[in-house]
Amino acid sequence: MREDNKNVYREVQRPRQLWLWGLILLGVAYMWYWFIQQIIYDVDIGNNPAPDVITIVFWLVFGVALPGLFGLLKLIIEVHTDGIYIRFFPFNFQYKKYLFRNLNDYERITYNSLKKFGGWGIRINTKGEIAYNMSGTEGIKLKLKDNTVIIGTQEPDQLKKALDSVLKHNKD
Secondary structure: OOOOOOOOEEEEOOOOOOHHHHHHHHHHHHHHHHHHHHHHOOOOOOOOOHHHHHHHHHHHHHHHHHHHHHHHHHHEEEEOOOOOEEEEEEOOOOOEEEEEEEEEEEEEEEEEHHHHHHHEEEEEOOOOOOEEEOOOOOOEEEEOOEEEEEEEOOOOOOOOHHHHHHHHHHOO
């Protein structure tokens, strides 16, 4: 990144859906219960218990790794003087750049991510639109030269205001 490519706006979103956290914690609790009963206390779970190796693998994946990964999950949106930078950590190792020179138009929108994209995260729908969203129904729709990108945000007014000021400044 160049020195003159200043960061104008930054938003970091984390998963906030209580029902989702509840589901994950329920699964984690069961994995720990299964692991402790079968591996620590040597008490088999069920009529046809899994081998200890399978129990340990499931515990490591669903009781340790997956909840840890979910805890690290965050969507980072940055507006710089040359474009919008998006990173869905830990899935993107680098920022995805959408440069203003490729931007035809943008607008604030309200949308249903489940209906339009089939869920949350990094998604592509049947129209070829790309979405980056963590939760909520507010976003900014970027109409680029070659595709459309929807960025879900918890601060749609601030994000649009940052885009407006940078693009106005770039035109001057």
